[in-house]
Amino acid sequence: MIxxxxxxxxxxxxxxxxxxxRGEWKKAYLLLLPIAALIDLSMMxxxxxxRIPLLEYELVFGRVDTLSLIxxxxxxxxxxxxxxxxxxxxxDGQHIAAFLYVGSTLGVVFAGDLFTLYLFWEVMAxxxxxxxxxxxxxxxxxxxxxxxxxxxFGGVCxxxxxxxxxxxxxxxxxxxxxxxxxWGLGSSYLASYFILTGxxxxxxxxxxxxxxxxxxxxxxxxxxxxxxxxxxxxxxxxLLRGFPGVDILIWxxxxxxxYGVVFAVMENDARRLLAxxxxxxxxxxxxxxxxxxxxxxxxxxxxxSCCVLYMGLLFMGAGAVLEVTGRSxxxxxxxxxxxxxxxFWLYMVGALSVSGMPFFSGFVSKTLIVESAAGLPSPWVWLxxxxxxxxxxxxxxxxxxxFTWFGRKEPAGDVYRPLPRNMPAAMGITAxxxxxxxxxxxxxxxxxxxxxxYHPYAVEHLISMWELLLFxxxxxxxxxxxxxLRPVAKITLDTDxxxxxxxxxxxxxxxxxxxxxxxxxxKMVKGIASFLVWFSxxxxxxxxxxxxxxxxxxTKPFNPVYMHYEADLAELRRLYPGEPVHRVAxxxxxxxxxxxxxxxxxxxxxxxxxxx
Amino acid sequence: xxxxxxxxxxxxxxxxxxLLIVALSKILxxxxxxxxxxxxxxxxxxxxxxxx
Numbered sequence: 001m002i003x004x005x006x007x008x009x010x011x012x013x014x015x016x017x018x019x020x021x022r023g024e025w026k027k028a029y030l031l032l033l034p035i036a037a038l039i040d041l042s043m044m045x046x047x048x049x050x051r052i053p054l055l056e057y058e059l060v061f062g063r064v065d066t067l068s069l070i071x072x073x074x075x076x077x078x079x080x081x082x083x084x085x086x087x088x089x090x091x092d093g094q095h096i097a098a099f100l101y102v103g104s105t106l107g108v109v110f111a112g113d114l115f116t117l118y119l120f121w122e123v124m125a126x127x128x129x130x131x132x133x134x135x136x137x138x139x140x141x142x143x144x145x146x147x148x149x150x151x152x153f154g155g156v157c158x159x160x161x162x163x164x165x166x167x168x169x170x171x172x173x174x175x176x177x178x179x180x181x182x183w184g185l186g187s188s189y190l191a192s193y194f195i196l197t198g199x200x201x202x203x204x205x206x207x208x209x210x211x212x213x214x215x216x217x218x219x220x221x222x223x224x225x226x227x228x229x230x231x232x233x234x235x236x237x238x239l240l241r242g243f244p245g246v247d248i249l250i251w252x253x254x255x256x257x258x259y260g261v262v263f264a265v266m267e268n269d270a271r272r273l274l275a276x277x278x279x280x281x282x283x284x285x286x287x288x289x290x291x292x293x294x295x296x297x298x299x300x301x302x303x304x305s306c307c308v309l310y311m312g313l314l315f316m317g318a319g320a321v322l323e324v325t326g327r328s329x330x331x332x333x334x335x336x337x338x339x340x341x342x343x344f345w346l347y348m349v350g351a352l353s354v355s356g357m358p359f360f361s362g363f364v365s366k367t368l369i370v371e372s373a374a375g376l377p378s379p380w381v382w383l384x385x386x387x388x389x390x391x392x393x394x395x396x397x398x399x400x401x402x403f404t405w406f407g408r409k410e411p412a413g414d415v416y417r418p419l420p421r422n423m424p425a426a427m428g429i430t431a432x433x434x435x436x437x438x439x440x441x442x443x444x445x446x447x448x449x450x451x452x453x454y455h456p457y458a459v460e461h462l463i464s465m466w467e468l469l470l471f472x473x474x475x476x477x478x479x480x481x482x483x484x485l486r487p488v489a490k491i492t493l494d495t496d497x498x499x500x501x502x503x504x505x506x507x508x509x510x511x512x513x514x515x516x517x518x519x520x521x522x523k524m525v526k527g528i529a530s531f532l533v534w535f536s537x538x539x540x541x542x543x544x545x546x547x548x549x550x551x552x553x554x555t556k557p558f559n560p561v562y563m564h565y566e567a568d569l570a571e572l573r574r575l576y577p578g579e580p581v582h583r584v585a586x587x588x589x590x591x592x593x594x595x596x597x598x599x600x601x602x603x604x605x606x607x608x609x610x611x612x
Numbered sequence: 613x614x615x616x617x618x619x620x621x622x623x624x625x626x627x628x629x630x631l632l633i634v635a636l637s638k639i640l641x642x643x644x645x646x647x648x649x650x651x652x653x654x655x656x657x658x659x660x661x662x663x664x
Binding site for chain 1: 620622623625629634636638641645648650654655
C-alpha cells in the first residue's frame with residue numbers, strides 16, 4: 001500500500017484546478033501546493049513505484065532513491081519560494097504554466113524508464129514556453145519561438161536515441177546511477193550520442209547554450225525566476241544518471257563555465273548577464289558529472305541544489321528592478337540604492353553565494369567540484385573553474401550591482417511602480433536558505449549519496465578564497481577606473497546567430513533560387529504537355545504548320561517565295577485543328593511506330609555492348 | 613597541487629584572472645558586438661540574402 005502520491009501529480013492536477021479557486025483563497029491555494037508536495041516527499045520511501053504496463057514494456061513513474069529525492073526536495077523548495085515571488089500575478093495562465101512546468105520536472109526526476117522521461121521532458125519544454133510568451137512583447141514571442149524550436153530539436157535527438165537504445169537493448173529502463181549508458185567511440189554507441197545531445201541541449205552546454213541567453217531574459221519577471229531553476233538542473237540530474245564519468249563532459253563543462261562569464265562581462269541586459277552566469281554555473285556541474293569521483297558527484301548534486309536557490313534569488317533581484325523601473329539594461333539603470341536598498345542587500349546574498357564567498361551557499365558546494373578538479377592530471381580544468389568562479393564574482397557580484405544600484409548620482413528612471421510585497425518576502429526566504437546552507441553545510445551534505453569527507457571551513461580554504469575574491473575586487477576597481485567595464489548599449493552575437501541569420505539565408509535560398517528553379521521545371525513540363533495536346537488534335541496539319549513555320553523562318557532572308565508560305569501558314573493556323581487528313585495520318589502513324597521499334601531495337605542490341 | 617604551493621597564488625590568480633577575463637571579453641567584443649537592433653535591422657534591410 002502506497003500512502004503518498006507522485007509529487008509531480010500534485011502540481012499538475014493542482015495547476016488545472018487554479019481557475020476554480022477565487023479571490024484571496026487563490027494565493028493560499030498556490031502556496032499550499034508546494035508545501036503539500038514537500039510533505040508528500042518527506043513521506044516517500046525508496047523503491048520503485050507506480051509501474052504501468054504498456055504493450056510489452058513497463059512504464060515506471062516513481063523510481064525513488066537518494067538522487068531523485070534530493071532533486072525532488074530542492075525543486076519543491078524552489079517552487080515554494082518562486083510561487084511566493086509570483087503570488088501577485090493576476091493571470092491564472094502564468095500560474096498554470098509554472099505549475100505544469102514544475103510538475104513535469106518532478107516527473108522527469110522520478111521517471112524510471114525512458115518513455116516516461118521523454119513524456120515529461122516534452123511537457124516541460126512546452127509549459128515553460130508559456131512563461132516566455134506571457135511577457136506579450138514582440139521580442140518575447142520571437143524568442144519563445146526560437147526557444148521551442150531548439151527544444152524540439154533536443155527532444156527529437158532524445159527520442160531518436162531512445163528508439164535506437166530500445167532497439168539495441170530491448171529495454172526501456174533508464175539506467176541506475178553508477179551504471180549509465182554505454183559510452184565509447186564508434187557507431188555502436190549512436191544511441192548514447194543522441195541521448196547525450198538531447199540532455200546537453202537542456203543543460204545549455206557549449207555550443208548548444210544560446211537558447212538560454214536568448215529566451216530567458218525575454219520571459220516575464222516571474223517566469224524567468226522559474227525558468228532559471230528547473231530545465232538546466234533537471235538536465236544535470238539526467239546527466240548524473242545517464243553519463244557519469246564521460247570524459248568530454250569535464251572539458252565541455254570547464255569551457256562552458258569560463259565562456260559564460262566572459263560573455264556576461266560583455267552583456268548589457270541585467271537578466272541576460274545573469275543568464276550567462278547561469279550557463280557558466282551549469283558548466284561546473286557538467287564537469288563534476290564528467291569527473292565522477294565520489295566527491296565530484298556529491299559536488300555536482302550539492303552545487304545544483306545551491307544553484308537553484310541563488311540563481312533564483314539573483315533573477316528575483318533583477319526582476320524586482322525590472323518590475324519597479326521597467327528597465328533591465330545596465331546603461332539605463334544606476335543609482336537605485338536610495339530607492340531599493342533592501343532589494344540590493346538581498347540580491348547581494350545571492351551574488352556572494354554564486355561567487356563562492358565563505359558562509360554563503362556557493363562556497364560549500366562549488367569547492368567540492370573545484371577540489372576534485374585539482375586532482376586531475378591536467379591543471380587546466382582546475383584553472384578554468386577557478387577563473388569562472390572569480391568571473392562570476394566579477395559580473396554578478398560587482399558589475400551588475402554596481403551599475404544597477406550605484407554608478408550614477410541620480411536614480412535612473414522617472415516612473416516607479418510599487419514593488420509587490422510578496423517579492424521581497426520571497427527573496428528574504430531564498431536568501432536565508434542560501435545563508436543557512438553556507439553556515440551549516442551539514443544540512444546539505446547529509447542528504448548527498450556519498451558521505452562528504454571534505455571540510456570547506458578549513459583555515460587554508462578560507463584564506464585562499466578571501467585572497468582570491470579580495471584581489472579580483474581590486475582588479476574590478478582597476479578596470480572600472482579605466483572604463484573597461486562600463487556597459488555599452490550593444491548586443492553580443494552568440495551561437496544563436498547561426499539559426500537566426502544562417503537559418504534565414506537558408507529560407508531565402510529555398511524561397512528564391514530553389515523555387516525559381518522549380519517554377520522553371522514546372523513551366524517546361526506544362527509547355528510540353530500543352531504542345532502535345534495541340535499537336536494531337538490534328539497531327540498532320542500540326543506537322544505541316546511546323547514545317548511551314550520552319551520554311552518561313554529559314555527562307556525569309558533569301559527567297560521571296562516565303563510570302564507564299566506565309567499566306568499558307570496563316571490560312572492553316574486559322575483553320576486549325578481543321579479536318580484531320582487520314583490518308584497521311586496512317587502513313588504518319590506507321591512511321592512513328594517504326595521509329596519507335598528501331599529505337600527499341602537499337603537499345604536492345606547495344607545493351608551490354610556499348611553501355612550497361 | 614603544485615600551483616597552490618606558490619605563495620599568495622590565490623591573490624595573484626584573482627587579480628590577473630580578473631584582468632584576463634575583462635581583456636578577453638574586450639577582444640571578443642570588438643568582433644561580436646553589434647548594434648542593439650542588429651537582427652531587426654538585418655531583416656528590414658535588403659530583405660534576405662544579405663551579408664552579415
